[in-house]
Amino acid sequence: MLLGLLFDIRLQRQYERLRSMALPSPFSSPTLKTNPCGSSRVPTTSSVSHHHHFLTCPSGGEPSPHRKKSQSLVVLGHRQGQPLIENCILCDRKCLRELSSWGIGGPCRYFLRTSGASQLVAAVRYCRERCIPFLVLGRGSNCLFDDRGFDGFVMLNRVDQLELTEPGVYRVGSGFHFNRLGVRCSAEGFSGLEFAGGIPGTVGGAVFMNAGADCQETGDVVDSVEIVTMDGELQVLRRSELAFGYRWSAFQDMKDLAAIVAVTFRLTPSTAATERQRAFLERRRRTQPIGERSAGSVFRNPSGAEMSAGRLIELAGLKGFAVGGAKVSNVHANFFVNFNGSTSQDMLALISHVKESVDKKFQIELKEEVKYVSHRTQM
Ligand SMILES: Cc1cc2nc3c(=O)[nH]c(=O)nc-3n(C[C@H](O)[C@H](O)[C@H](O)COP(=O)(O)OP(=O)(O)OC[C@H]3O[C@@H](n4cnc5c(N)ncnc54)[C@H](O)[C@@H]3O)c2cc1C
Known part of the structure; x- marks a missing residue:
């Protein structure tokens, strides 16, 4: 515990010092880098895909010709922080079901809770030097973990500093609870994140998914x-570089991304924000299985279709349909709940059955919104 604290303080100082040397403020039109693509993409065993990081050894790969070396510096010295980080890593002891809103998943090989940006950076570097595949996890409210767990490194992101840099402009650590941020901004009289009330993820997860x-x-x-x-x-990336779309951000395809560290939001003043949020939360309570173990909407709403994914599933007669311990919610058909010790196999079988049924009835192919984290990555 003390070791972890010392580790964080030391690395935090290095991080802040180097950050101030390396990065222009997000508010002062920084020279932005294009998004270089370096590492190989992870194939998945299911169409419920997940982008986790498969690392090439620094010594092994050629640098990408697209990579621009710019003002961004390598954050820490080569070996700095490494012995300390080793002392903080849990091996084969953390069960992913504890870190997932679905309550499903086996152990991960390595685990670290990162509470400072510098610690997150050091963990990324630790994995890279050892060619260990890794996953940055927020609140696990959009992930389906495998029953066998994850044969790699899970960094639980709890980087949760918040700074109000000017009225309506919040610079927030990516591990900050998104629900809490939405409630706070609305209460402080700013509009734009009212919808975040009730979303049980982190800021990093919300940006990655473009939650809405x-x-x-x-x-x-x-x-x-x-x-x-x-x-x-x-690197600092501006909104125009991030190709936000329906439950999509450029991060989902960004092979060079290791982790989202902080996000700056620009909100507009509004005296009605809290009232609007209250109405949104009320609708949530009426229409969603609050208090049950879910991961929110399993499928994206199909583009071009007149009906939502939930409505299609309902019309296919699948509300309440169960496989093992996994069930289509009776309250909202696009929420699947772990009602009785569901395994990942139960949930995958349910997802697959619902897809097939909707396709058969409406000739519409549903696409998963949730991310499946397979046990092993393959080259
Ligand atoms: C009850 C309930 C209600 C929900 N309601 C909504 C809703 O209204 N709208 C909506 O859009 N979603 C909703 N969701 C889904 C989910 O909460 C959101 O997608 C949320 O943004 C996920 O955040 P997370 O931190 O839990 O992400 P995680 O599940 O931890 O991760 C999701 C993905 O993001 C990546 N990721 C997370 N943090 C980082 C980071 N710092 N750097 C790089 N990658 C990162 C992960 O690697 C993973 O690929 C709901 C879920 C539940 C359980």
Whole structure:
């Protein structure tokens, strides 16, 4: 515990010092880097895909010709922080079901709870040096973990500093609870994140997924995003570079992304924000299985179709349909709940059955919104 604290303080100082040397402020029109693509993409065993990071050894691969070396510096010295980080890593002891809103998943090989940006960066570098596949996890409210767990490194992101830099402009650590941020901004008289009330994820997860509800989306109010790349470099990306779309951000395809570290939101003043949020929360309570173990909507709403995924599933007669311990919610057909010790196999079988049924009845192919994390990555 004490060791972890010392570790964090030391690395935090290094991080802040190097950040101030390396990065322009997000508010002062930084020279932005294009998104270089370096590492190989992870194939998945299911169409329920997940982008986790498969690392090439620094010594092994050629640098990408697209990579621009710019003002962003490598964050820490070569070996700095490494012995300390080793002392904080749990091996084969953390069960992913504890970290997932579905309550499903086996153990991960390595686990670290990161509470400072510098610690997150050091963990990325630790994995890279050892060619360990890794996953940055927020609140696990959009992930399906495998029963066998994850044969790699899970960094539980709890980087949760918040700074109000000017009225309506919030620079927030990516591990900050998104629900809490939405409630706070609305209560402080700013509009744009009312919908975040009730979303049980982190800021990083919300930006990665472009989470949204009630005609609002995360990307609409993002000003800039600070990331760390696979090379341990810090970059600041502006909203225009992030291709936000329906439950989509450029991060989902960004092979060089190691982790989202902080996000700056620019909100507009509104005296009605709290009232609007109250109405959104009320609708949530009426229409969603609050208190049950779910991961929110399993499928994206199909583009071009007149009906939502939930409505299609309901019309296919599948509300309440169960496989093992996994069930289509009786309250909202696009929420699947772990009602009785569901395994990942139960949930995958249920997802697959619902897809087939909807396809058969409506000739519409549903696409998963949730991310499946397979046990092993393959080259
Ligand atoms: C009850 C309930 C209600 C929900 N309602 C909504 C809703 O209204 N709208 C909506 O859009 N979603 C909703 N969701 C889904 C989910 O909460 C959101 O997608 C949320 O944004 C996920 O955040 P997370 O931190 O839990 O992400 P995680 O599940 O931890 O991760 C999701 C993905 O993001 C990546 N990721 C997370 N953090 C980082 C980071 N710092 N750097 C890089 N990658 C990262 C992960 O690697 C993973 O690929 C709901 C879920 C539940 C359980």
